[in-house]
Ligand SMILES: Nc1ncnc2c1ncn2[C@@H]1O[C@H](COP(=O)(O)OP(=O)(O)OP(=O)(O)O)[C@@H](O)[C@H]1O
């Protein structure tokens with residue numbers, strides 16, 4: 001599972017992103033190895049989604065460089081090496097695609113020249129549906145799922161893609177505790193399998209079960225290290241601009 005030349009799975013070096021006057025990321029440097037789940041923690045507007053987009057080559061960098069799997073983000077995406085579950089899906093919910101079709105989209109990077117799914121693709125899709133407990137709803141039109149069920153469908157798409165690196169932007173938002181536990185278990189399995197998972201979350205209580213390491217982001221990386229240390233009140237206070245006594249409660253979104 002090591003990349004070309006044993007390169008880190010994800011590397012950001014001095015990444016700065018501006019949207020007009022807004023400085024969204026300011027010199028973010030980050031390296032993630034393989035076989036790890038890293039929690040990305042930060043308040044609203046701290047740049048989490050922008051960091052995901054930078055790692056995917058979906059925003060212009062004002063400065064800095066990004067490497068995924070030892071190459072450019074564009075190369076990683078072409079090879080299906082990086083999976084992404086966005087915070088919000090830019091989809092037409094009325095479009096006549098089923099849940100199963102959505103999950104099959106994760107296989108596009110694997111389809112041969114005919115673009116026709118093969119048995120292995122169907123198997124990967126069914127396995128992913130099962131893992132997020134959506135088998136029963138697989139034939140439903142995607143717009144006819146609840147918010148949390150949709151979120152799970154898009155997580156299944158990422159799982160079906162079988163990417164070495166998975167980027168998940170708030171996969172737990174609007175998802176109930178049971179589904180959250182299912183997704184946490186899945187992400188742990190991916191890491192145990194040598195994959196790299198970067199996942200943003202506002203659920204600090206679940207962080208110890210979810211992640212091996214954590215990044216605290218406020219336009220720049222305030223901290224990168226163990227989850228226990230990330231959750232120390234002083235670190236949370238700096239991250240969320242909270243009173244230290246408030247931060248101890250851990251409810252921060
Ligand atoms: N397309 C855009 N144009 C202009 N400003 C943007 C754009 N996207 C994000 N921003 C700004 O960049 C900053 C970082 O936004 P980003 O979406 O990365 O934050 P976030 O940490 O993901 O927040 P949240 O927790 O609310 O999802 C914010 O100030 C936001 O208003």
Ligand SMILES: [Mg+2]
Pocket residue numbers: 048049050087169
């Ligand atoms: Mg966001």
